Amino acid sequence: MTLLWIVGRSLRQHALSSVVTVLVCALASGLVLSVFSLERQARAAFTSDVGFDAVLGARGSELQLVLNAVFHLETSPGNIPWTLYEEIAATPGVDLAVPYAVGDNYAGFRLVGTSDTLFNEWTFGDDKSLAVVPPGTFFDSTRAEAVVGSQAARATGLKLGSTFEPIHGFSADSQYVHQTTYTVVGVLEPTGTPIDRVIFIPIDGIFRMDGHVLRGTGEDYRPDAATEIPDEHKEVSAVLMKLSSPRRARTLSEQINRQGTVATLAAPISGVMADIFDKLGRAVDVLRAVAFLVIFEGALSILAALWNTMNERRREFAILRALGARRRTVFSAIVLEASAIAVIGAALGYLLYGLVGLAAAAYLKSEVGVLLEVFVWQPVFAWVLPGAALLGIAAGILPAARAYATEVAENLRPTS
Numbered sequence: 001m002t003l004l005w006i007v008g009r010s011l012r013q014h015a016l017s018s019v020v021t022v023l024v025c026a027l028a029s030g031l032v033l034s035v036f037s038l039e040r041q042a043r044a045a046f047t048s049d050v051g052f053d054a055v056l057g058a059r060g061s062e063l064q065l066v067l068n069a070v071f072h073l074e075t076s077p078g079n080i081p082w083t084l085y086e087e088i089a090a091t092p093g094v095d096l097a098v099p100y101a102v103g104d105n106y107a108g109f110r111l112v113g114t115s116d117t118l119f120n121e122w123t124f125g126d127d128k129s130l131a132v133v134p135p136g137t138f139f140d141s142t143r144a145e146a147v148v149g150s151q152a153a154r155a156t157g158l159k160l161g162s163t164f165e166p167i168h169g170f171s172a173d174s175q176y177v178h179q180t181t182y183t184v185v186g187v188l189e190p191t192g193t194p195i196d197r198v199i200f201i202p203i204d205g206i207f208r209m210d211g212h213v214l215r216g217t218g219e220d221y222r223p224d225a226a227t228e229i230p231d232e233h234k235e236v237s238a239v240l241m242k243l244s245s246p247r248r249a250r251t252l253s254e255q256i257n258r259q260g261t262v263a264t265l266a267a268p269i270s271g272v273m274a275d276i277f278d279k280l281g282r283a284v285d286v287l288r289a290v291a292f293l294v295i296f297e298g299a300l301s302i303l304a305a306l307w308n309t310m311n312e313r314r315r316e317f318a319i320l321r322a323l324g325a326r327r328r329t330v331f332s333a334i335v336l337e338a339s340a341i342a343v344i345g346a347a348l349g350y351l352l353y354g355l356v357g358l359a360a361a362a363y364l365k366s367e368v369g370v371l372l373e374v375f376v377w378q379p380v381f382a383w384v385l386p387g388a389a390l391l392g393i394a395a396g397i398l399p400a401a402r403a404y405a406t407e408v409a410e411n412l413r414p415t416s
Contacts, residue, residue, distance in 0.1 A: 011337065014309055018341060021298075021305045025345020028298035029384050030352030032291045036380040037353065038360055038372070039284050043277045045370045046071075047270040050193060051124030052098075054249055054267030056080065056088055056239040056256070062266035063276055069100055069238035070269060071194045071368055072110045075170060076102050080263050081216045082234030088241070093248035096121055099236040101206040106164050108172035109152040111199050113206030116141055122242075124193065136160050136186030141202040147186040151196040151369060158184050158199075166201075168211055178209050194369035207234060243267070295388075298345065299395040302338050306399035331400045338396025339389050346388035350381075 011018045050070055057065040058078030067074040082099075089097035101113035119138040123129050132138065132147065139145035148158050158164065162184045168176035182201060190196055207214060207229055214221045214233045221233040243249050249267040256265040266272050357374035364370050 011340070014305070017305045017309070021301050021341050022345040022348065024301045025298040025342050025388065026348035026352055028291075028294040029346040029349025029388055030356065031294050031349075033349060033353035033380055033384055034356045034360075035284075035287045035291045037374075037378045038357060039287075040378060041357075041372045041374065041376070042364075043274070045364070045372055046273045047277070049125070050269055051122060051242075052240040052269060053243040054241045054252070054265055055269060056084075056241065056263055056265050057237065059262060059264050062264060062272050065238065065264055065266045066269055066272045068102070069240060071370070072112075072198055073368065076237045077264075079215070079235035079237055080239075082231050082236060083216070084263060085236050085239050086231070088239055088252075091252070093244045093251070094241055095244055096242040098122060098240045099203055100238045100240060101203050101235070102237045103170075103206065103212070104166040104168055104178065104209065105170055105172060105174075106158075106166055106199055107156045109149075109156060109197055109199055110170065111146075111166050111201055111206070113201055113203035115203055118200070119147075124191065128191075130191070130195070131189045132186035133160075133189060139185055139200065139202055141204060143202070144180055144182045144205060145185045145202070146182040147188060147200045148184055149188050149196040149198045149200075149369075150190040151365070152199055153184075153187045158187070160184055160187060166209065168209075176211060178211065180205065180209060192371045197369040203236070204229070295391065298342070299391045302341050302392060302395040303398060305341075306334060306338055306396060307402070309399075334400035335393055335396040338399070339392035342388040342392025342395070343385065346385050349384065349388075 052070065055065050055069045057069060058076075058080055060077035064074050064077050068076050079101075085097065085099050088094060096117070098118045099115055102110060104111040116138060119130050136147075139147050146158075146164075148156075153159060156164075163181050164184075165181055166178045167174050168178060182205070188195065206212065208223045208225065214223065214229070214235055216231075216233045216235045221229075223229050223233075243252070246268065249265075253265050253267055256263055354374070357372070361372040361374050364372055
């Protein structure tokens with residue numbers, strides 16, 4: 001009780017320096033929690049199961065292909081012939097092949113032309129299928145109808161029965177507005193995936209959009225509204241696939257990436273995303289080093305704050321000693337005070353991490369459609385608080401040693 005009384009009295013007496021030091025420790029702890037936890041959460045979010053095993057697209061970067069087709073970021077690397085989509089869909093070991101055609105947006109949200117296979121056969125997560133909010137339905141592939149992701153619907157105000165005209169390109173600032181009017185027939189239930197930020201229309205609608213040119217044969221072809229488009233003229237931006245086994249992915253990669261010259265296969269999707277996080281590993285290591293430096297700075301702040309109060313507290317320590325307090329009691333009080341400052345700061349650091357994590361999660365959900373599980377248990381949650389306590393103890397040893405050496409007789413002399 002004596003120790004707690006001494007610590008409490010000291011914190012109140014030096015409230016300003018104590019608060020400032022606590023805030024420094026809070027920032028340090030919050031930074032460590034954010035760097036370690038959010039990096040792991042982002043890696044898990046981008047490398048988790050997205051419902052597809054592989055993406056087939058134009059020759060080029062696998063990463064660009066995955067970002068464009070799965071996460072609806074970046075520009076499309078190009079198109080591949082419809083005949084290649086049909087060929088890959090009929091390949092043994094390809095359980096599902098969903099064509100995507102992109103190139104337009106509405107209010108900054110991607111329009112993706114696809115087939116009803118996505119709605120009728122595709123599953124994600126724990127064998128869940130896409131569903132629309134009642135009484136909506138999925139689009140009729142022969143009509144100018146649209147199905148809107150939950151997040152896109154909230155942001156754009158599109159709802160059942162709304163109409164809109166697509167904008168050419170991926171930028172909402174584009175001046176080219178297509179003349180085809182689409183009617184929203186369904187709004188998807190939230191999925192927690194990038195699909196929430198997409199507006200789906202029939203793939204034939206992308207083919208026939210005014211201003212679009214098909215080059216499936218290598219020559220320009222402009223569809224006539226009254227006639228059916230021959231398959232050889234059609235193109236797709238990507239084909240998202242479910243495969244029977246990882247072995248099948250390796251076989252297809254060998255055939256398409258190494259032996260072929262027309263297309264690129266990104267498989268597995270999680271592996272492609274893991275590679276980019278691995279390449280960013282050094283940058284993350286730098287952030288971690290900075291976080292530890294800030295923690296060290298917090299420890300030095302505690303040491304400096306206590307050291308600077310030692311001169312004015314010598315008489316206080318002498319009085320305590322004269323009243324019967326032992327040297328080790330005074331020593332322990334200073335160490336406990338340093339540890340208390342560090343622990344209080346670390347506890348506030350958890351709060352700071354929560355605020356930063358929620359802001360980061362909201363940003364990623366808004367911009368990418370990826371969900372961060374900010375409060376899922378991480379190892380860093382377990383060691384920051386005890387680590388802060390140990391650093392506080394270490395920071396308090398020098399000031400405590402100085403207090404320990406306080407001479408009673410010298411410091412009880414009258415000051416005037």
